[in-house]
Amino acid sequence: MNLSDEYWWKINLELKLRQVSGDGFQTFFSELMGLLHGDDFVKVRPFGSKGDKGCDGYLMSSGQLYQCYGALNGDKGKVDYLVSKMEEDFGKAKSKLPSIMKEWHMVHNLVDGLPIEAVEVLNKLKKDNPSVKFGFVGFEPGSVTSFFQFRFRADSAYSALIFRRAVRLFGRDEGQEEILRRKCNLWCCSCLRQDM
Template identity: 40%
Template sequence: MEVDKGGYWEFLLGAKLRMTHGDGFQDLFNDFMLRVHGDDFTPIKPHGSQGDGGMDGALGNDVFQCYGAENGHVIDAARVCRKMTADFDRACATTPSMKRWRFAHNLVDGISRPLLDTLEEIKVLAAEKNIEVGFFGLHSFRKLLRRMSDDDRTAVLGVRAQDDMMLARLPEAINNLIAALMEEIKPVQETYTSRSQVPRDKLVLNNISRHWSYQIEYFLVFSPISRAVTRRLGGEKQSLLLPSFFRLRYEEMKHEGMTSSQILNTMRALLAGNVRSLDDDLREFAAMTVLADLFESCVIFEETRQEDNRDEIYDLAD
């Protein structure tokens, strides 16, 4: 499996890490470790008044602490840094046999400077105790992924890859979807009705402009056609792959600081392409139908606001 060549499994791994946070990330980490190391790895959970002793998992003399940021992005870095230091100190106090301490995270796009500086400070303290300290991130997950069977990769990441070139063919798949939708929508675009409706609070939550709100609400009535065509073209495989592709594109644009209108315009361009012909209006119509469906199903944008817009540090011992 050539994960390092940017294949399909790597795409799914990156998307999974970005979209998994908190307890979900700890569960994902445990799943990876158990499938590779079996009973040699021990997941740790607090039980009643018994805390976790500053560890989320142990492999021999290796101790792991998990941190799953919301959308793979650190907001309150100072809080995370304090937690890193406190977790290391607690692990040292409760686990005298510890030889290595690893901070497992889902920061696929890179570590923030404050976290790196804090780890360097912890390394100084750890050196006095002959303890090796480091991060456990994307590279470490890739190494585990290589050691898994296809069945385990499928179970962990959710979709079986047919080959490593599937991601490269997504633009072709999108074009085929739009072309098929054009044929389906053409005879009914003036008469079709549906009960689909975007909740008003979701439009407000994501700061969707009035212009885009009107368009999303209008084109959403055609979403059943969009979903039916997607299933017919590619079956279950494509109906799972395309949403993952668009979610990843959304996360990338969100992390770049793009506004909701900029994100929607970019998504529409990705769907409609740059073709100029007599069918342009119908192509735009089909693209907007898919875009509205992606919004309503929460593939792009969010359904609920994260409390205080903060990352959470998931340690049930607190």
């Protein structure tokens, strides 16, 4: 991948993350995870008064729970809401899903970075719950926990199918597919397999 290709991908991902919020962001994340993991990823939605128990998505093979925070246009102005959401949602998952939770990840669309208060809360959760692994999944390129880690090879039929679906997910039309096919990185989530 050359620098202009990499820049093109970065701009498209950033635009998509800034365009989606709330349930739309959760849907975007779940569709990307579903493309990569298939039946291993479980998309979770609240049903009635039971809620989602602090889990917006679950990777069965590794016990990873995902909780999404899709701010409107990457709005960092709701620090108190984000911090309380992290504490409350982890608390729910810890009390209601202990038998399946091995890891807990906060997925976000804060393109310009997280508020330090969120980092402090995650570190406190780690300290208070040493048996659970924690992390953020966000926009930060090069980070282990980033949307930039979804890799594919265009030489397999399965990868080509995933690629076509991801092109549509990013809001691109079929005419742009040939240009995109040359790319070797399709950004998604950190915890994703890289052996595809």
